Amino acid sequence: MSKELSDSYRDPTLAGQLVRWIAKISRKKIRLMEVCGTHTVSIFRSGIRSLLPDTISLVSGPGCPVCVTDPGDIDAFLALARMEGVTVATFGDLMRVPGSQGSLLELKSEGRDIRVVYSPLDALAVARENPDRKVVFLGVGFETTAPTVAAAVSQALQEGLANFFIYSAHKLVPPALAAISKNPDLRIDGFLLPGHVSVIIGSGAYRPFVETSRCPAVVAGFEPVDLLQAIGMLVSQIEAGEARLENAYKRAVSEKGNQAAQMLLENTFQVTDAPWRGLGVIPKSGLALKPEYAGFDAGKVLPLCVPASESPAGCRCGEVLIGKITPPDCPLFGTACTPVKPVGPCMVSSEGTCAAFHRYGGAS
Numbered sequence: 001m002s003k004e005l006s007d008s009y010r011d012p013t014l015a016g017q018l019v020r021w022i023a024k025i026s027r028k029k030i031r032l033m034e035v036c037g038t039h040t041v042s043i044f045r046s047g048i049r050s051l052l053p054d055t056i057s058l059v060s061g062p063g064c065p066v067c068v069t070d071p072g073d074i075d076a077f078l079a080l081a082r083m084e085g086v087t088v089a090t091f092g093d094l095m096r097v098p099g100s101q102g103s104l105l106e107l108k109s110e111g112r113d114i115r116v117v118y119s120p121l122d123a124l125a126v127a128r129e130n131p132d133r134k135v136v137f138l139g140v141g142f143e144t145t146a147p148t149v150a151a152a153v154s155q156a157l158q159e160g161l162a163n164f165f166i167y168s169a170h171k172l173v174p175p176a177l178a179a180i181s182k183n184p185d186l187r188i189d190g191f192l193l194p195g196h197v198s199v200i201i202g203s204g205a206y207r208p209f210v211e212t213s214r215c216p217a218v219v220a221g222f223e224p225v226d227l228l229q230a231i232g233m234l235v236s237q238i239e240a241g242e243a244r245l246e247n248a249y250k251r252a253v254s255e256k257g258n259q260a261a262q263m264l265l266e267n268t269f270q271v272t273d274a275p276w277r278g279l280g281v282i283p284k285s286g287l288a289l290k291p292e293y294a295g296f297d298a299g300k301v302l303p304l305c306v307p308a309s310e311s312p313a314g315c316r317c318g319e320v321l322i323g324k325i326t327p328p329d330c331p332l333f334g335t336a337c338t339p340v341k342p343v344g345p346c347m348v349s350s351e352g353t354c355a356a357f358h359r360y361g362g363a364s
């Protein structure tokens with residue numbers, strides 16, 4: 001995107017007009033959920049919460065992939081890192097996430113071979129350079145990151161790399177939306193849909209969810225004007241008693257999405273039930289390697305033994321992730337749990353709601 005174009009989506013005059021429009025049309029008390037960690041950070045950074053009328057509450061949802069990774073998967077990552085002959089390759093944001101017994105960062109400081117990589121293809125390079133090691137890439141993320149993991153598996157197959165493995169904890173967004181919308185305690189009146197995920201799956205992928213749940217939903221971009229426009233479209237629908245799928249991010253998101261990326265996913269993964277922190281097991285919400293790729297599946301090939309897992313004592317990330325409480329409602333927020341010494345994943349990740357509240361202040 002050119003600088004002129006991106007500046008136009010940060011234009012304070014346009015943002016002010018949208019804020020006044022929203023204030024004019026908003027009458028009912030409503031709760032809107034942003035389902036993307038990058039949206040959460042952008043909303044805090046631009047102070048959007050403080051600009052909206054009191055009738056509108058914005059709550060953060062399960063949009064940070066590291067945060068929603070189940071404690072059992074975090075402990076599986078630690079168990080892999082402790083195995084003799086295994087090198088773990090991971091994105092950096094997993095390093096400080098606490099498991100039942102420590103974190104990857106702690107294990108690295110004890111001498112375990114854990115590499116921070118920027119792409120699954122970097123992990124493939126580690127496997128090529130270290131044929132005597134079993135290299136496991138920790139697959140955490142939504143539909144956005146899973147295609148690059150699929151491409152790495154396909155490349156490993158072509159090269160005949162026998163020491164490259166994936167632990168797939170990938171998650172799918174639409175089933176999580178369905179689970180949240182069915183929970184009467186959460187009372188979500190509309191969803192701001194994640195821009196990055198939507199680029200891959202296309203806006204049309206949410207249509208079955210909107211038609212079944214009768215919950216308004218708008219795909220949103222990341223600049224202040226994008227977000228205010230999407231919030232206004234949601235308020236407009238809710239005030240009119242409508243429940244439609246709309247796209248406020250058409251410059252990046254099409255109806256059908258990125259079909260090449262979808263094809264990669266379909267060829268490599270199969271949809272499976274998956275455990276989410278805060279939401280439990282959601283049917284058909286995860287991605288597992290297809291049987292023909294079982295030789296790359298760390299969970300099937302390596303003798304993985306994971307002890308029973310628990311969330312960190314006192315941590316209420318599970319409730320934060322579904323918008324049931326806000327971070328300051330957690331007794332550990334800002335005292336025992338800070339970005340320097342995080343207790344739960346929502347304070348570790350840069351996209352975590354607790355980290356965003358701590359950094360930008362709950363009032364903004």
Ligand code: SF4
Nearest residue numbers: 316317330337344354
């Ligand atoms: Fe968990 Fe810390 Fe957030 Fe509390 S403040 S929910 S302990 S991450």
